[in-house]
Amino acid sequence: MSTGTNAPQVRYTKKDFESDQDVRWCPGCGDYAILSTVQKMMPDLGVPRENIVFISGIGCSSRFPYYMNTYGFHTIHGRAPAIATGLRLARPDLKVFVVTGDGDGLSIGGNHMLHVLRRNVNVTILLFNNRIYGLTKGQYSPTSELGKVTKSTPMGSTDRPVNPCAFALGVGATFVARTVDRNIGHMEETLKRAAAHRGAAFVEILQNCNIYNDMAWGILYDRESKVEHELRVEHGKPLLFGPADARKGLVLDGVKARVVLASEVPADRLWVHDQADVASALVLANLATPPFPVPVGVLAQVEAPIYEDLIADQEKRAVSDRGPGDIARLLTSGDTWTIR
Amino acid sequence: MSTGTNAPQVRYTKKDFESDQDVRWCPGCGDYAILSTVQKMMPDLGVPRENIVFISGIGCSSRFPYYMNTYGFHTIHGRAPAIATGLRLARPDLKVFVVTGDGDGLSIGGNHMLHVLRRNVNVTILLFNNRIYGLTKGQYSPTSELGKVTKSTPMGSTDRPVNPCAFALGVGATFVARTVDRNIGHMEETLKRAAAHRGAAFVEILQNCNIYNDMAWGILYDRESKVEHELRVEHGKPLLFGPADARKGLVLDGVKARVVLASEVPADRLWVHDQADVASALVLANLATPPFPVPVGVLAQVEAPIYEDLIADQEKRAVSDRGPGDIARLLTSGDTWTIR
Amino acid sequence: MSQSTAAVPAATKPRRILDRAVVRFAGDSGDGMQLTGEQFTTEAAWAGNDISTLPNFPAEIRAPAGTLFGVSSFQLQFGSRRVYTPGDRLDCLVAMNPAALKVHLSDLKEGGLLILNTSAFEKKNLDRAGYPANPLDDAALDQRYRTHKIDITRLTIDALTGLPLNAKEKDRCKNFFALGLVSWIYTRPIEPTLDWIKKRFAKNADVAEANTRALKAGYHFGETAEIFAECYGVEPAEMAPGVYRSMTGNRALAWGILAAAQRTGLPVVYGAYPITPASDVLHELSMHKRFHVRTFQAEDEIAAVGAIVGAAFGGAIGLCATSGPGLALKSEGIALAVMAELPIVVFDIQRGGPSTGLPTKTEQADLMQALYGRNSECPVVVIAPATPGDCFFIAYEAIRIAVKYMVPVIVLSDGYLANGAEPWLIPDPKNLPDIDVRFRTEPEGFHPYAREEATLARPWVRPGTPGLEHRIGGLEKQDVTGNVSYDPDNHDLMVRLRAEKVRRVAQEIPPTTINGPAGGDLLVVGWGGTYGAITAAVEEAQTAGKSVASIHLRHLCPLPPDLGQILRQYRRVLVPEINSGQLVRVLRAEYLVDAVGFNRVRGVPLATQDIVDAINQLVESNR
Amino acid sequence: MSQSTAAVPAATKPRRILDRAVVRFAGDSGDGMQLTGEQFTTEAAWAGNDISTLPNFPAEIRAPAGTLFGVSSFQLQFGSRRVYTPGDRLDCLVAMNPAALKVHLSDLKEGGLLILNTSAFEKKNLDRAGYPANPLDDAALDQRYRTHKIDITRLTIDALTGLPLNAKEKDRCKNFFALGLVSWIYTRPIEPTLDWIKKRFAKNADVAEANTRALKAGYHFGETAEIFAECYGVEPAEMAPGVYRSMTGNRALAWGILAAAQRTGLPVVYGAYPITPASDVLHELSMHKRFHVRTFQAEDEIAAVGAIVGAAFGGAIGLCATSGPGLALKSEGIALAVMAELPIVVFDIQRGGPSTGLPTKTEQADLMQALYGRNSECPVVVIAPATPGDCFFIAYEAIRIAVKYMVPVIVLSDGYLANGAEPWLIPDPKNLPDIDVRFRTEPEGFHPYAREEATLARPWVRPGTPGLEHRIGGLEKQDVTGNVSYDPDNHDLMVRLRAEKVRRVAQEIPPTTINGPAGGDLLVVGWGGTYGAITAAVEEAQTAGKSVASIHLRHLCPLPPDLGQILRQYRRVLVPEINSGQLVRVLRAEYLVDAVGFNRVRGVPLATQDIVDAINQLVESNR
Ligand SMILES: Cc1ncc(C[n+]2csc(CCOP(=O)(O)OP(=O)(O)O)c2C)c(N)n1
Ligand SMILES: Cc1ncc(C[n+]2csc(CCOP(=O)(O)OP(=O)(O)O)c2C)c(N)n1
Ligand code: SF4
Ligand code: SF4
Ligand SMILES: [Mg+2]
Ligand SMILES: [Mg+2]
Secondary structure (H helix, E strand, O other), rough: OOOOOOOOOOOOOOHHHEEOOOOOOOOOOOOHHHHHHHHHHHHHHHHOHHHHHHHHOOOOOHHHHHHHEEEEEOOOOOOOOOHHHHHHHHHOOOEEEEEEEEEHHHOOOOHHHHHHHOOOOEEEEEEEOOOOOOOOOOOOOOOOOOOOOOOOOOOOOOOOOHHHHHHHOOOOOOOOOOOEOOHHHHHHHHHHHHHOOOEEEEEEEOEEEOEOOOOOHHHOOOOOHHHHHHEOOOOEOOOOOOOOOOOOEEEEEEEEEEEEEEEHHOOOHHEEOOOOOOOOOOHHHHOOOOOOEEEEEEEEEEOOOOOOHHHHHHHHHHHHHOOOOOOOHHOOOOEEEEEO | OOOOOOOOOOOHHHHEEEEEOOOOOOOOOOHHHHHHHHHHHHHHHOOHHHHHEEOOOOOOHHHHHHEEEEEEOOOOOOOHHHHHHHHHHHOOOOOOEEEEEHHHHHHHHHHHHHHHHHHHOOOOEEEEOOOOOOOOOOOOOOOOOOOOOOOEEOOOOOOOOHHHHHHHOOOOOOEEEEEOOOOHHHHHHHHHHHOOOOEEEEEEEEEOOOOOOOOOOOHHHHHHHHHHHHEEEOOOOEEEOOOHHHEEEEEEEEOEEEEHHHHOOOOOOOOOOOOOOOOHHHHHHHOOOOOOOEEEEEEEEOOOOHHHHHHHHHHHHHHHHHOOHHHHHHOOOEEEEOOO | EEEEEOOOOOOOOEEEOOOOEEEEEEEEEHHHHHHHHHHHHHHHHOOOOOEEEEEEEEOOOOOOOHHHEEEEEEEEEEEEEOOOOOOOEEEEEEEOOOOHHHHHHHHEEEEEEEEHHHHHHHHHHHHOOOOOHHEEEEEEEHOOOOEEOOHHHHHHHHHOOOOOOOOHHHHOHHHHHHHHHHHHHHHOHHHHHHHHHHHOOOOOHHHHHHHHHHHHHHHHHHHHHHHOEEEEEEOOOOOOOEEEEEHHHHHHHHHHHHHHHHHHHHOEEEEEEOOOHHHHHHHHOOOHHHHEEEEEEEOOHHHHHHHHHHHHHHOOEEEEEEHHHHHHHHHHHHHHHHHHHEEEEEEEEEEEOOOOOEOOOOOOOOOHHHHOOOOOOOOEEEOOOOOOOOOHHHHHHHHHHHHHHOOOEEEEEEEEHHHHHEEEEEEHHHOOOOOOOOOOOOOOOOOOOOOOOOOOOOEOOOOOOOOOOOOOEEEOOOEEEEEOOOOHHHHHHHHHHHHHHHHHHHHHHHHOOOOOOOOOOEEEEEEHHHHHHHHHHHHHHHOOOOEEEEEHHHHHHEEOHHHHHHHOOOOOOOHHHOOOOOHHHHHHHOOOOOOOEEEEOOOOOOOOOHHHHHHHHHHHHHO | OOOEEOOOOOOOEEEEOOOEEEEEEEEHHHOHHHHHHHHHHHHHHOOOEEEEEEOOOOOOOOOOOOOOEEEEEEEEEEEEEOOOOOOOOOEEEEEEOOOHHHHHHHEEEEEEEEEEHHHOOOHHHHHHHOOOOHHHHHHHHHHHOOOEEEEEEHHHHOOOOOOOOOHHHHOOOHHHHHHHHHHOOOOOOOOHHHHHHHHHHHOHHHHHHHHHHHHHHHHHHHHHOOOOOOOEEEOOOOOOOOOEEEEEEEHHHHHHHHHHHHHHOOOEEEEEEOOOOHHHHHHHHHHHHHHHHEEEOOOOOHHHHHHHHHHHHOOOOOEEEHHHHHHHHHHHHHHHHHHHOEEEEEEEEEEEOOOOOOOOOOOOOOOOHHHHHEEEEEEOEEEOOOOHHHHHHHHHHHHHOOOOOOOEEEEEEEHHHHHOOOEEEOOOOHHHOOOOOOEEEOOOOOOOOOOOOOOOOOOEOOOOOOOOEEEEEOEEEEEEEEOOOOOHHHHHHHHHHHHHHHHHHHHOOOOOEEEEOOOOEEEEEHHHHHHHHHHHHHEEEHHHOOOEEOOOEEEEEOOOHHHHHHHOOEEEEEEOOOOOOHHHHHHHHHHHHOOOOEOOOOOOOOOOOHHHHHHHHHHHHHO
């Protein structure tokens, strides 16, 4: 982990990452599971607690930092990626997480999200997608489905939704993953990989808002339905889903994907997931459900230079080429004249 | 054309679309060619001049509306897509164009661009991409290449650029095309198709800023180099480029593209462009130059409901279901009581 | 349903007549206190009282049960005389759990009525509320207040025996028990609530029956239980005759917009980005598409205001509502409308700040932002409603001024007005003033920035009008032609013209009404949602023989033409505001009067008593 | 290169000594007028004059040649006494083409020197400038001015015969001919320009030679041509001894930041989104990475300010510069820093507005926006530099105050200060005041919102400090703990604390310097870039025997503690501003003095003479 200055002196436990604040989400909210999973994975980061910062915007999801016993900043609506970028520029020694929602991160904050991803700032971004504005009590969000009836759309929403992972891939994100609030194991695994990524890591966490959009991801909750609809993508493995007795797979015809019965095609005809291939991740992210399953896991992970590393390099080069800055010399450089 | 109320009474000529304002771009600027091409294609829209509106943000490119003898609004930096959306909601009878730049449309205005595209508002968007901030005298833009030396990056830019077409496709645009300022014929053709699209049409116009970023698209200007690097994409045709005597083509291995000598593969092995397939357009848009050529033409065009149509439908349905609004009745509806 | 005020039910216990009463229902977010309060309000309205309400809910959506921050409350004052405010101190507090008691007890008058739901006072709830010992056992409670410890939960469940509902469902009816009880105490008619239950649960007969039974059980409990020796009556208020309804500020805003839409026949584009406490305007408007209102839930506030500027350019009515942080984001868009001289209306439902602040609390601290929160000299019209019902007229007025003067208008409402309710005499829309919309269609002599003499308005042109094609934008405009101009003298002229245009709106302001003597020791000046508290306080001071008057400003920019003259007729001027002193600065700068502020920025309405104290102090100090 | 002031060259024609002179070079954007003006400035500086400059360029990048909107100009005043402004009216105008003549002639004094480049006065250029007839043939020109029609183009090309340059390249040297000629007229030394040419074109000997020859040819033309009967001298000014350099406001800002960076040893994160006239601060800073300045070109102004709030949270110095529309967009971010009590500095280089307005012109109309342009009660410190060189000290001061008080500071510079230059006595960085940065590291007794007594600053904690992990945000904070709090009394307290903290910054303000008598008929109060014009005007009025004084406010919020006292010593108070009257409103509200404004919003600096007139009028009217 680049951002851990030293291995921590003490072995942390989950408890060490629980703050003294009362958690104020609605009972039953999916955010609880995410919080608990993040607290649980923290010790494994190997980063001293004081070197970890959680930055969020505004929304139910964005209350997150209050509950983490690390440094935290609950900022303003949509701007967390920009604030995190400034923090990383000031302090490349810190491990920075951004917590946001589908409204915070893709509605008002869509532009900052775009730019933090394309710049590849070294932050781990958790976007809680409940397909609704929770905190403002239930208006549709940019990820809500067309036709959705909400407080602000009594006759149904007229906006085509944006697909968070396709968006992230389209703007050049170097790590894009998706996971589910009710799948603790998968979530932990995915978040760990995201946190370990060098560069901007984008994780869409499908989250239940039981008050305003209950069971938005129901097809991935119910046991049977989940088997039918969840596609676990794993690097180097064929894309398979469905019950053991009727396992299905994806194959590609050119760039077009198709669902087949796994038993009916030769194994080497199956689409094998290659996380290093952004183009194929885009195809994957763009699959429509139904008829396609919902891919979860790391859709893409590629290497690219980190924004603040490049800036630090320039700073080092400037100092090594021309020496450290000296204001007295600068002031008297160039054209001057003396009055006696 | 849905937005032309009636066929115009008079046949227009290009001159009818030239305003009385002095054009104030730098001599040699690529914007002149775009202006002239747009003025030239206007008569073919079949829309009365008074029903056409050009909306722009701020930048050299955004001066555009002043020079068009139509209705026009030179607004504020980055917000043209939002302003155009409001105009379309108020006036679905108008044909609305948005003119923007790589800074206006993808830096400060990236979020509005994202949302106008995903909503599929019926506007034709022309993004002049000169890979620089022209009006503010030469800082790098979100499309400038990594390492670019500009006024604000004396040691080279540290931002990975965003690819406008990949961005547009990633957020669900229904029409995405690219053309070049110095290719008048192709530009006119492309713009006409964009203007005829029902929904948000996004056209990236590669444009030369001869003052601050001269020849940024030089590989597509110089005759020989152009043959080598320009890939004209046409629906239903194989993707071919290069000189006649050494024609090259693209083939797909799975989702991965590869350049081959056209003569060395069977014709049916060549990648045939399908504009209705967004996934393949994304692969195309993401090809890196070099070694790949620069695709120009209509990368994707798909059908989807238009935002303001859906809103108009709801309005009609509300009126037809429950009659037109009547404030007197509304005021006395529900619980009331009388004081005598 | 429309009907005349109901007769108050006959009571068998002695009935004491009061002038007014202040009641607060408080409980867990899940306890249905808002509903209970609203229904009690309806009952009082039917009984012919004047009323003012104050809902108060937590910032959290559903805070964990029993916590202090999860307490939700609803307060109302009802009376037989004019009621200006929800009241300062409580005559009666209903606390459904320990947290509610802890949060609200300090507002109860000594000797006030305290009703506690005993079964909620168990270990877990006491812990959550931070009570080391059970306050039910605290003798002080019984000494200071008329405390009634009632096991509302059990009594409710008992009343529902035999109904096919589970325990949780039955428990949920306990607020109706409480409502029934309080209805008995204050002898308000429960018929409207019975009616409401029938309609609301039309599809669920069991729940309807349960709530009905609970309501009646509470009512009868009051009647029969030994503990209440008397009940109270509040006679109908003398109110102007006519048909009334209960009206909240946000709904009134929305309906005012609809009235203007119908009157002008223009489509309305309403750009919104949800934000507390403005979102309800969006919710309300989105239900009225029949009025050709197109609600656009934008990606952010900047897009919302951008869209309405585009709509105004297209010849529609462009409106949006937001709260303080949103208004900050809209600055640039409003400034574009100032430069392009397009009519837009922006409603700012003020809340506690700065920054995210206290999103669900009220405040009046955006006046300066409305006046000055844009770059350069960027004048707009600023007006503010006085009461929830006034929001209807102010919204209409804002649109009327905007299109008449081709100028942006900012309306300053606040969280208290937005959610508060009052009995509202329904106006006849025909009596609303005309809205003067004239689109230019004549090409001859057309200049985009030629002006009408009286208003300095430039012509409004709908794209689509042949021969009037023109281009405008945010760069400085040449006088008359509207072409881009960098000429120094033209700029100076245009800066003055834009300011003068806003000043001319003073023509629209009626003479200021003075509440009290036309001169004297003290004038109290208010604006916005403090109208009620100030008026009540001044009437109290007047009754006490003080030489005090008050005026209320609905127009904040421009100010009323007669204001300077009025201010000079009093020895002192007091300006109570829920901010650190904003209007008072404006008045001092404008008129050089030594006005002083009374400022409490607590996220809640000003207390009438505090204003009375301030008045007395100032009047005394001046002797 | 550093050297003492050069001796002025010996002249053979008679030399008349002047106190001061105002010269303007005007031509096409492509004519190199900015360079010419800058070089002439250097020459005058070498001659020991005090100087003030005013560059003026079109909003267009490269407007088509010969058009009115493509005219670019550079004005300077140099003198043997203190020079406060670039001057109102011109002693000498050099017009390189008809458009330049048309745009600028009205500023030339009657009897002033007019130098015209005749070969540019041909059909196409005359048409573009809108001259129906050639003004060279206009007798009035010769009558009103000392007009010299010189074929500068031909003379330049003649001087370059034999050099291997094409016609276009030779033509481009004509500005050096003009410079040479004006240098001769005012007997300023051409050595510094010769030097500059050598360095600038070190890699292109032919161009260096060509420009050198053109410069000398112009100089000798003055000396030998019959048309000039005399030349002028301006003696060295009495200036404080020391080493000087020419300094523009934007560079001074950037260097002030570097000085603070070095003094504190902290990294600087500079968030920028390019905008005229602030972009040069970004350009300058991006060249000084050695000072650990990290420039971040953000996607917009909101991200720029967001990033610096993040940086401040991280313990770095967070700064950004913008202009009016950008400041509007930063409101919400600044408000977050107010609530989080983090030290950031925002520079607003004011330009003409509202909206996009006049991007390349100057104005002072963002004062109200800086004070009030945020939702709710959201106080920040506001300061403003007086001269281009003062920008260095004000930037340093802003950072010093921000970190000492944990408070955002807005600095109001303007387009005139940003691009204008003055001879600047280079300070010794060692003499700059200390910057008090103390990061808390002690966990014992740590509370995020506990305060230091003298400053009310809360502790600054760098993430990475063990045991001090804590969470802050934009919701209202509980006093001391910094936890989220919706408590009414706490909110009222915090509103007061935030205001009081800003008020305490008054401790930092030195006693106000009064330029003139300590009491009398009139006090002129100014702020920002009008310092020079006001001071010059007041000195003129004083010389004329008027009882007038002036003061200049560098601190606008809080105001100097002695200000109220001073204002009361004068019968009248005049506040000249390039806005519609902003500071004057603040003073009236704060001190109830009947101050009046003098306001011209023309996109250009106030004219000294206009202020003199306003002073005289007010003094007279008061008798
Ligand atoms: C500038 C601004 N505009 C609007 C709001 C109101 N607001 C708060 S949260 C939110 C949306 C939250 O949605 P999301 O990010 O999906 O979070 P969730 O509550 O669903 O977790 C909005 C619109 C605000 N706080 N600030
Ligand atoms: C709010 C705001 N911020 C910044 C600016 C300054 N500005 C004007 S145009 C521009 C960038 C233009 O770049 P681009 O869109 O690529 O247009 P080009 O000039 O290259 O055609 C900027 C930063 C502004 N006008 N408004
Ligand atoms: S409203 Fe929805 S997202 Fe917010 S806390 Fe409640 S359940 Fe969770
Ligand atoms: S600066 Fe560049 S983009 Fe702007 S007008 Fe000049 S050449 Fe064109
Ligand atoms: Mg959400
Ligand atoms: Mg550009």
